[in-house]
Amino acid sequence: xxxxxxxxxxxxxxxxxxxxxxxxxxxxxxxxxxxxxxxxxxxxxxxxxxxxxxxxxxxxxxxxxxxxxxxxxxxxxxxxxxxxxxxxxxxxxxxxxxxxxxxxxxxxxxxxxxxxxxxxxxxxxxxxxxxxxxxxxxxxxxxxxxxxxxxxxxxxxxxxxxxxxxxxxxxxxxxxxxxxxxxxxxxxxxxxxxxxxxxxxxxxxxxxxxxxxxxxxxxxxxxxxxxxxxxxxxxxxxxxxxxxxxxxxxxxxxxxxxxxxxxxxxxxxxxxxxxxxxxxxxxxxxxxxxxxxxxxxxxxxxxxxxxxxxxxxxxxxxxxxxxxxxxxxxxxxxxxxxxxxxxxxxxxxxxxxxxxxxxxxxxxxxxxxxxxxxxxxxxxxxxxxxxxxxxxxxxxxxxxxxxxxxxxxxxxxxxxxxxxxxxxxxxxxxxxxxxxxxxxxxxxxxxxx
Numbered sequence: 001x002x003x004x005x006x007x008x009x010x011x012x013x014x015x016x017x018x019x020x021x022x023x024x025x026x027x028x029x030x031x032x033x034x035x036x037x038x039x040x041x042x043x044x045x046x047x048x049x050x051x052x053x054x055x056x057x058x059x060x061x062x063x064x065x066x067x068x069x070x071x072x073x074x075x076x077x078x079x080x081x082x083x084x085x086x087x088x089x090x091x092x093x094x095x096x097x098x099x100x101x102x103x104x105x106x107x108x109x110x111x112x113x114x115x116x117x118x119x120x121x122x123x124x125x126x127x128x129x130x131x132x133x134x135x136x137x138x139x140x141x142x143x144x145x146x147x148x149x150x151x152x153x154x155x156x157x158x159x160x161x162x163x164x165x166x167x168x169x170x171x172x173x174x175x176x177x178x179x180x181x182x183x184x185x186x187x188x189x190x191x192x193x194x195x196x197x198x199x200x201x202x203x204x205x206x207x208x209x210x211x212x213x214x215x216x217x218x219x220x221x222x223x224x225x226x227x228x229x230x231x232x233x234x235x236x237x238x239x240x241x242x243x244x245x246x247x248x249x250x251x252x253x254x255x256x257x258x259x260x261x262x263x264x265x266x267x268x269x270x271x272x273x274x275x276x277x278x279x280x281x282x283x284x285x286x287x288x289x290x291x292x293x294x295x296x297x298x299x300x301x302x303x304x305x306x307x308x309x310x311x312x313x314x315x316x317x318x319x320x321x322x323x324x325x326x327x328x329x330x331x332x333x334x335x336x337x338x339x340x341x342x343x344x345x346x347x348x349x350x351x352x353x354x355x356x357x358x359x360x361x362x363x364x365x366x367x368x369x370x371x372x373x374x375x376x377x378x379x380x381x382x383x384x385x386x387x388x389x390x391x392x393x394x395x396x397x398x399x400x401x402x403x404x405x406x407x408x409x410x411x412x413x414x415x416x417x418x419x420x421x422x423x424x425x426x427x428x429x430x431x432x433x434x435x436x437x438x439x440x441x442x443x444x445x446x447x448x449x
Contacts, residue, residue, distance in 0.1 A: 007052040008225070009295050013379045013405040013438050016046040016059065020080065023433035026066070026073035030428035032416065033399060035389050036068045038446040039130065040401050040414060042381065043109040043118055044439015046080065054225025056296040060086050061106030061118055063132050064403070064436050066414050073414070073430040081105040081118045081126050082134035091122065098169070100124050100147050101137045107150035108441040112161050113182025116445060119150040121166065121199060130445075140184035146174045150441065151200040151261070156338045162203050162243075164210070168195040168217040168227070175208060175246055188246035190239070197228040202265035202275055203243075203341045209265050209275055209313075210239040210249065213258050215285070224293050230286050232256075238320070240273050240313055252313045252320040258285040263308065263333035266343045272314045276325070276347065278333050279309035305329025308347065308362060326369055329353055330360060332382035332441075336395055346396050348383045348419070359383045359400060361422040370423040379438055380404050385419060386444045396420050399427060401444060403436050412436040 010016060045059025053059045061081035067074040080086055084102045091102040103123020110117060117125035117138065125148055127135040139145075146165030153162045159180030166173050172195050177186040190210065195217035202209040214234035221227040236256040239249040263276035280288055288304035308325040330349035347362040351371065357380050359372040374380055380402050387398040400417040414430040 007054060008056050008293060009297070010047070010053070010056065010059075010437075012297055012409045013407050013435070014056065014297050015409050015435075016049075016437055017062075017078065017434060018049040020078055021433065022075060022077045024075050026076055026433070027431040028071075028073055028428055029431070030416075030426060032068060032071045032073065032428045032430070034071050036386060036399065036401075036416070036444075037070070038068060038444055040066045040068065040384070040442065040444050041109045041116070041132075042403055042436075042439055042442030043081075043105075043107060044437065045104070045106045046437060048080075048086070054223065055293050057106075057292070058104065058225045059106060060104050061120065061126075062439075063109050063118060063128065064439070065132050066430060066432070076432055077132060078434075078436075079128075079132040079134075081128070083123075083126060098167075101139075103147070106440070108443075110152070110443040111445045112152075112154065112178065113180065115182060119148060119152075121150045122147050124148060140178070140182070143184040143187070144176065145187075146171070146176075148176070149199075149201070152178075153201070153203045153340055154337065155203065155205075156340055156342070157205070162208055164190075164198070164201055164208075166196065166198045172196070173198065173210070173212075175241065177243075177246075186246050190241070190247055190249055194234065196234070199260050200262050200277075202262045202277075204265050204267045204273060205341050206243055206267055207265070207273055208241045208243060209262075209273060210241065211259050211262075211277075212237050212239060212251070214256050215258055215289075226293065229289065230258075230282065238275065238311055238313060240315060250315055250318075252311075252318070254311060254320055255322060257281050257309075259309075260306070261331065261333055263347045263349075264335050264340060264344050266341060268312075268343070270314075271316065272312050274343075275311045275313065276333070277309055277311075278306035278331055278349070279324075280304075280306045305353070306331055308333065308349070326362060328360065328369060334383055334385055336385050336387060336398070338387060339395060344395065346419075348385060348400055348422070350380050350382060350402075352379060359402060359417060359422060361396075361419070372417055372422050372424075372426075374404060377407055378404050379407055380415075381439060382441055383417070384442055384444050394420070403432070403439075405435055405438060409435040409437065 046062035105118040161178040
């Protein structure tokens with residue numbers, strides 16, 4: 001196997017695992033809430049043994065899963081997503097054609113309309129069984145002709161799944177909508193000036209919100225694995241599209257920066273669109289991107305951190321107002337999925353400066369931030385909110401699930417926090433049978449999902 005000309009260092013808690021294993025009846029510290037019945041699944045890049053990778057983002061997808069039921073952790077298993085890339089095929093063929101069925105499927109895993117899908121923004125989704133076996137790619141009966149973002153948004157009222165695809169070749173951006181039953185019912189091209197890297201977006205109860213930011217496709221970066229880089233000439237803007245007129249977007253110029261992950265969006269009483277996200281400044285974007293492409297374990301310097309940021313976009317006046325909500329460096333913002341597209345009081349995020357890691361809870365009403373401190377020797381992954389089934393529950397009544405890994409890669413736990421008391425002691429911790437390398441995104445998939 002010929003190594004890439006440029007290879008990234010994956011060590012410690014980023015080091016890939018060499019195989020697939022199964023373990024049953026996992027040790028539990030504390031008490032798992034009986035309401036947590038389902039599968040916690042998390043996706044991330046994991047090169048094959050002996051395989052170098054040019055960028056942390058480009059390893060083959062591997063899903064790690066923990067089955068919870070009746071207060072027990074019944075099993076852990078991990079599986080590579082059986083993509084055609086895993087067998088050595090390339091997404092870009094010798095003739096220059098682009099095959100979206102080959103993508104690495106390494107970024108997210110979620111359920112919609114009875115399908116568990118492993119996602120990557122450069123290709124089609126791959127359907128998995130509840131035991132993490134790969135069924136194959138899905139193009140929604142031939143109707144999907146673009147890639148699918150790894151960050152679709154489910155409307156909690158309609159059950160529809162909104163998503164988009166971006167591409168280095170025209171059409172650069174296309175919006176899509178799945179019905180609650182999983183049928184692709186809408187696709188609409190959106191005009192943008194060029195090929196940007198659009199990782200995430202947002203919805204409100206009546207809009208889709210797109211981030212057209214200055215990270216653009218650059219062919220001379222192809223040997224670095226991710227052929228995108230900062231482009232001062234491109235500009236920065238956010239687009240608001242009414243869901244009832246797909247393709248018709250109102251654009252708002254904003255200060256140049258980059259956003260991998262949004263927190264949420266909603267339409268306020270004045271008809272303005274309010275968007276929260278983890279924003280990197282120009283300097284932080286360049287520092288973060290250069291670090292991820294060389295030594296991602298050392299990337300978490302203060303210069304490469306994102307801050308929780310807000311944009312208020314007013315269609316009546318065409319103006320935008322930007323505010324940094326908190327100076328703490330964070331990533332992977334999440335919330336209660338039942339508040340997607342609606343006003344939400346709470347956001348959860350991961351904070352990691354390299355010297356200390358933690359799970360943060362932001363309270364919009366009070367402006368406060370509570371932190372579950374994990375110390376310097378442990379790294380935390382995205383915190384997934386699982387709601388309590390209590391009638392009339394409060395917005396934060398539920399649990400946060402995250403995989404934590406020792407920075408030397410030696411051990412991992414599935415950590416369960418009480419979302420009403422994030423700074424308090426864990427409700428439970430499940431010992432996993434191996435160190436699980438840091439990854440990207442996941443979901444709690446209930447037995448009825």
